Amino acid sequence: MGVAGSGKSTLAALLATHLQRPWLEGDAFHTEASRRKMAQGEPLTDGDRASWLASLCDRLRLEAGVILTCSALKRSYREQLRAAAPGLRFAFLDIDKAEADRRVRTRGGHFFSASLIDSQFDTLEPPRDEPGVLRLDALRPLSALQAEVAEWLAA
Numbered sequence: 001m002g003v004a005g006s007g008k009s010t011l012a013a014l015l016a017t018h019l020q021r022p023w024l025e026g027d028a029f030h031t032e033a034s035r036r037k038m039a040q041g042e043p044l045t046d047g048d049r050a051s052w053l054a055s056l057c058d059r060l061r062l063e064a065g066v067i068l069t070c071s072a073l074k075r076s077y078r079e080q081l082r083a084a085a086p087g088l089r090f091a092f093l094d095i096d097k098a099e100a101d102r103r104v105r106t107r108g109g110h111f112f113s114a115s116l117i118d119s120q121f122d123t124l125e126p127p128r129d130e131p132g133v134l135r136l137d138a139l140r141p142l143s144a145l146q147a148e149v150a151e152w153l154a155a
């Protein structure tokens with residue numbers, strides 16, 4: 001979990017290969033209308049995210065041991081996901097706004113508008129006192145992040 005540009009997909013791809021686990025890209029479950037909205041620089045609302053979260057919950061119920069990349073910005077979103085998959089664990093890629101903005105502007109080939117970075121941080125409720133959360137410094141090298149998550153999952 002984490003805001004756009006925090007590195008969720010990049011890290012998940014590495015972990016899925018390393019751990020031989022299936023990986024679900026949360027962005028693939030957004031409706032076409034939501035993707036269009038984000039591409040036009042319009043933030044999603046709770047309403048837009050409701051059907052998306054419901055689809056992710058359905059997938060979590062079906063597939064055990066899956067790695068899911070999902071912004072999961074609000075505590076209520078995480079609680080909904082946890083209810084679908086009891087014991088679900090969250091690796092939180094914690095990043096500052098300047099670096100998220102830099103990454104989103106430079107990565108290219110992605111529908112997400114960089115003008116939405118402010119709203120991602122306005123919406124983010126960083127996990128505090130929630131079960132099963134590992135906070136990661138998103139600025140560390142990917143190899144270190146991968147090792148940290150793999151060790152945490154194995155514990």
Ligand SMILES: Nc1ncnc2c1ncn2[C@@H]1O[C@H](COP(=O)(O)OP(=O)(O)OP(=O)(O)O)[C@@H](O)[C@H]1O
Pocket residue numbers: 002003004005006007008009010011027069071103104106107112138139140141142145
């Ligand atoms: N630890 C890292 N160090 C340096 N660059 C990174 C790191 N992790 C990811 N990046 C780079 O940052 C950019 C954003 O990463 P990525 O697309 O994985 O983020 P994301 O959280 O999945 O974003 P979104 O939710 O918007 O799809 C990519 O260009 C990626 O190569």
Ligand SMILES: O=C(O)[C@H](O)[C@@H](O)[C@H](O)[C@H](O)CO
Pocket residue numbers: 003004005027030038044049070071072073112120
């Ligand atoms: O809840 C949200 O606002 C979305 O899930 C976003 O976080 C983006 O889809 C993602 O980051 C793509 O860049």
